[in-house]
Amino acid sequence: MTATSSKVVDIHTHMYPSTYIKLLESRDSIPLIRRFPGVKDPRYVILDAEAKLLDAQDGDSQLPGRPITSHYSSLEQKIHFMNTHKIDISVISLANPWLDFIATDEAEEMAQSVNQEFSQMCAQHPGRLFFFATLPLTAPLNALLSSIEHLKTLKYCRGVILGTSGLGKGLDDSDLEPVFAALAANKLTIFLHPHYGLPNEVWGPKADEYGHILPLALGFPMETTIAVARMYLAGVFDKFADLRLLLAHSGGTLPFLAGRIESCIVHDGYWVREGKAGPSRRTIWEVLKTQVHLDAVVYSEVGLQAAIAASGVDRLMFGTDHPFFPPLNSDEQGEWESMTWNLKAVCKALGDGSEENKAVMGNNAIRVLRLDEQD
Numbered sequence: 591m592t593a594t595s596s597k598v599v600d601i602h603t604h605m606y607p608s609t610y611i612k613l614l615e616s617r618d619s620i621p622l623i624r625r626f627p628g629v630k631d632p633r634y635v636i637l638d639a640e641a642k643l644l645d646a647q648d649g650d651s652q653l654p655g656r657p658i659t660s661h662y663s664s665l666e667q668k669i670h671f672m673n674t675h676k677i678d679i680s681v682i683s684l685a686n687p688w689l690d691f692i693a694t695d696e697a698e699e700m701a702q703s704v705n706q707e708f709s710q711m712c713a714q715h716p717g718r719l720f721f722f723a724t725l726p727l728t729a730p731l732n733a734l735l736s737s738i739e740h741l742k743t744l745k746y747c748r749g750v751i752l753g754t755s756g757l758g759k760g761l762d763d764s765d766l767e768p769v770f771a772a773l774a775a776n777k778l779t780i781f782l783h784p785h786y787g788l789p790n791e792v793w794g795p796k797a798d799e800y801g802h803i804l805p806l807a808l809g810f811p812m813e814t815t816i817a818v819a820r821m822y823l824a825g826v827f828d829k830f831a832d833l834r835l836l837l838a839h840s841g842g843t844l845p846f847l848a849g850r851i852e853s854c855i856v857h858d859g860y861w862v863r864e865g866k867a868g869p870s871r872r873t874i875w876e877v878l879k880t881q882v883h884l885d886a887v888v889y890s891e892v893g894l895q896a897a898i899a900a901s902g903v904d905r906l907m908f909g910t911d912h913p914f915f916p917p918l919n920s921d922e923q924g925e926w927e928s929m930t931w932n933l934k935a936v937c938k939a940l941g942d943g944s945e946e947n948k949a950v951m952g953n954n955a956i957r958v959l960r961l962d963e964q965d
């Protein structure tokens with residue numbers, strides 16, 4: 591099994607720069623990083639569902655969060671991971687929950703410092719690293735817009751990573767329109783990534799026993815699906831025809847559910863009520879084929895086939911989600927299943943060495959995100 595790509599590009603790979611780590615270490619409410627007596631690595635706690643475990647710590651109980659190893663912050667580790675897995679280029683991004691929790695008057699400075707640190711990392715490995723910037727979404731709108739303008743000056747920036755909360759009311763909020771307009775005008779792709787999942791009650795009374803499985807496997811993809819469906823219903827894609835989204839985890843469940851979404855829209859009479867019914871209306875299928883790109887982080891050829899059928903093989907881009915999901919054998923310097931399972935899925939779906947395989951493994955990302963340009 592080989593990628594046989596001219597270049598392998600990882601577009602879904604995270605880092606927490608040192609300023610962000612320091613901030614999390616200084617906090618005493620979620621999200622936070624905390625050390626526990628007798629435990630080697632500090633724990634990184636980001637899911638609200640873990641508040642109970644965090645409060646209940648008595649030395650014996652299950653630890654909250656996950657270990658935060660040097661893989662989250664060390665550039666050397668990122669490069670080692672890339673070299674081990676023959677990844678030529680990585681487009682790094684801050685992971686969740688980004689700056690969603692930062693006070694209004696601190697957000698702009700924090701975003702600047704995170705983006706600056708990412709820029710410096712990329713400059714140390716020119717051509718091998720690019721990044722999706724972080725936006726100060728809790729800052730006043732003029733500061734938010736000027737921070738988007740500033741991204742133009744950052745040589746290795748190719749877009750922004752965005753959660754689903756927007757300015758607090760989701761991505762179908764009309765107050766976000768100037769932000770979408772600025773991102774579209776500056777050709778900054780939005781890498782849309784989940785964090786909040788679904789309300790804890792849906793996981794049932796045994797949720798604690800199931801660890802992170804249900805929120806990550808199901809909550810995350812549903813969150814992305816809902817966010818994009820809401821944007822579509824609000825007409826965001828029509829208003830901003832130049833807006834481009836890259837959806838995490840192969841679009842959540844959108845490729846599978848787009849038909850059902852369309853059917854429900856039509857039966858609801860929504861477009862008639864909105865005065866937008868008729869042949870010129872773009873279906874969600876059309877949006878998926880023109881304004882949306884999908885990552886290939888779905889770990890199976892079945893999911894990839896749905897993504898390809900929905901958006902096209904020229905819109906799918908390989909990713910690993912490193913450094914989440916560390917190796918099962920605990921050798922973090924060795925092979926990570928998040929690479930090999932996703933690579934295997936691409937090979938199974940598209941064949942070893944095919945042009946389509948090369949496209950997904952790297953060529954699509956190079957074309958779409960201009961990774962062959964250094965400025």
Ligand code: URA
Nearest residue numbers: 604685686806911914
């Ligand atoms: N992958 C991420 O990017 N974030 C998580 O919290 C878990 C997996």
Ligand code: ZN
Nearest residue numbers: 602604783911
């Ligand atoms: Zn991720």
